[in-house]
Amino acid sequence: MGQEQLSRRERERLRHRREILEAALELFSEKGFHHVSMHEIARKAEFAIGTVYKFFENKEDLYKALVLEQAEKFHNALKQAIEEADEEIEKIRNYIRVKGEIFRANVSMIRLYFAETRGASFNVMAGLDSTIRERYGKFMQTLASVFESGIKKKLFKKIATPFYLAVALDSLTNAFLFLWLEDPEQHPYPEDPDVILNILFKGLVD
Amino acid sequence: MGQEQLSRRERERLRHRREILEAALELFSEKGFHHVSMHEIARKAEFAIGTVYKFFENKEDLYKALVLEQAEKFHNALKQAIEEADEEIEKIRNYIRVKGEIFRANVSMIRLYFAETRGASFNVMAGLDSTIRERYGKFMQTLASVFESGIKKKLFKKIATPFYLAVALDSLTNAFLFLWLEDPEQHPYPEDPDVILNILFKGLVD
């Protein structure tokens, strides 16, 4: 709301910025930060190299903007999925379902996202990490609070701290998503969220 | 057994190779593949650059050798941990405990290992990936077979396929280890394996 008073100039600028980010997303997700050159991004976005530098100070800056933007989109979608349900178990089911949906619809985005949240990126960029991890932490708190209120309502047994439960759920879904990413045929992400949920909810040993 | 008949020459060579790999491990784990130069490795190992190239054809080759060697060490230790116990639940406890121990004792090795088993490395190296993933897959099978026999013996409820249970256990322990890696003070890896075990074993909802 309020964007409508942007001048044509401004709107064009934003469109160009977006085009560059889109080209960058595809390339980075495919080849990784170090195997993509600024010229490549410029070429794919159909701009001159100088133009790219008009929008982003340097390669890191571009990457940072890209990752943060994608992470935001991702977290927002998940947050909304949680909020849409009233009851805690349903919130978690929603989370599992929507995570799979986003994943399948945005493989590029996801590859990028994991590269940054998982340790593996070896601080591709020191500065980025801290911002990203902070947001990731905040999102984990949101997830934890679902467990917390579920425990309060006696819906859940307190088998671990809410935060650990959040981490467990996150890692479990990520693991399934990785399996899918590597071999979608053999390891489809379950349509039914309970396949994943049960691993947490039904104790192995009774 | 039988190695003792290596000539001194040969033994020296192996020691030098090891020294180079050690220097490389520390650097790669700290900065990532692309932020370490061969000269840097040579300098750290206190050899001339040419010497490094006598042992490893190129940078990829060195990296590959390093990762495979570390992964082997890691998997062997875990396999042994599993085999040492007789009973399935104890096997899993051992796995959780030893994984934490190795981790804490070899932070460099672990960072390297995760960079390669988790998708994040964006195919730093196509060839490597396949070998490493294959070994990782085999290890997952080993872990799965523990769950399988546990289910057969009616020790475990079959809340998911053995393979998925193995993946769940692996991802859960990894998640705790990542937490520890980021902030060892706030998120220590639990001394008591049951803290992690319970998340799997005691269903959240009864």
Next chain:
Amino acid sequence: MGQEQLSRRERERLRHRREILEAALELFSEKGFHHVSMHEIARKAEFAIGTVYKFFENKEDLYKALVLEQAEKFHNALKQAIEEADEEIEKIRNYIRVKGEIFRANVSMIRLYFAETRGASFNVMAGLDSTIRERYGKFMQTLASVFESGIKKKLFKKIATPFYLAVALDSLTNAFLFLWLEDPEQHPYPEDPDVILNILFKGLVD
């Protein structure tokens, strides 16, 4: 004709390309392919090393472009010399005279040319050889056809096949040019083409 509509940018680019080729010609002809570094060429042409690589993919590519261009110039001049005369003997006289002239005016070019047409280059570059040799072969055919028509007109006795006669004339002139290259004082290339011509035309034994 028609080049005049090149943009200034384009014209500058071509000039720069030419400048690099000129620097390379001088250096290669003086020291040979393997004793010239790309940095040296860049320095001589007064460009940064990166600029040289903007114009030529790699060292071989630069060398190839250079040799082909020079060979073309050389062959074109000789072809024209042959075509300018009406009569066969005069065509050959022209060939001998012009070959000497070009040679004296472009020592660098010639050194390069011989390095590639004569076997000595030991395939400095496999790909180049084939292109160059093909062109050389075609030129020999042109020369042979002069002898052929001379023989048909009964101007020449058929003491060998036209192709062999062409080869003989070529090697004879080359030999004189080599003598000159080594010691211009003692072995000047004859002003009078008949000095060379007679060796072919007047049988030693009657």
Next chain:
Amino acid sequence: MGQEQLSRRERERLRHRREILEAALELFSEKGFHHVSMHEIARKAEFAIGTVYKFFENKEDLYKALVLEQAEKFHNALKQAIEEADEEIEKIRNYIRVKGEIFRANVSMIRLYFAETRGASFNVMAGLDSTIRERYGKFMQTLASVFESGIKKKLFKKIATPFYLAVALDSLTNAFLFLWLEDPEQHPYPEDPDVILNILFKGLVD
């Protein structure tokens, strides 16, 4: 004469030196000076690299020794061919015939030889050139003296100076040998020396 009192030690040394030179000859002739490494030569000769350096101070030194030795063999054979005949025309026929024979029997040697006598080597090695060219010059004098005495005896018409005639004969035979080297099927070196001889001896125009 006199070699027989060499100690076994000495004889072995010479044999080893010879083995190294043979390996080097094959490699240099195949790939050219700059594409052969000292390690390659050592490996082919089945010696350690240090041993090669016991025999030859450095790569140039080895190359020099090789080329000079081969040139000597070549020139001696040709000199003998000339001396074996009594009459000048026969001497020249012998020269043409034997040159072809040596060539066919020692392609490696010849490739090396031409690389050095023809300008093309771009002074692979400044020092070498002077020695080699001097010997080549001397040999040309020998050949010239055959023409000189033929002219004195009125066997030959003096259509050029004896030296130029020698150069002409040399370049003509070389040209035929090059043709053969490139495509032995299509351009065999003539069995009958008169095929080459006639080009010099029977004037094209009468």
Next chain:
DNA sequence: GATGAATGAGTTTTCATTCAT
């Protein structure tokens, strides 16, 4: 006398970034 591990100067090539037009 032979060995081969070690050396390090020197080469090719890439790519993020600048800036004149």
Next chain:
DNA sequence: GATGAATGAAAACTCATTCAT
């Protein structure tokens, strides 16, 4: 505001040569 030619630091890798054993 866009362009793209030019820049040059930095990286991977080679190979002639040395020297301790």
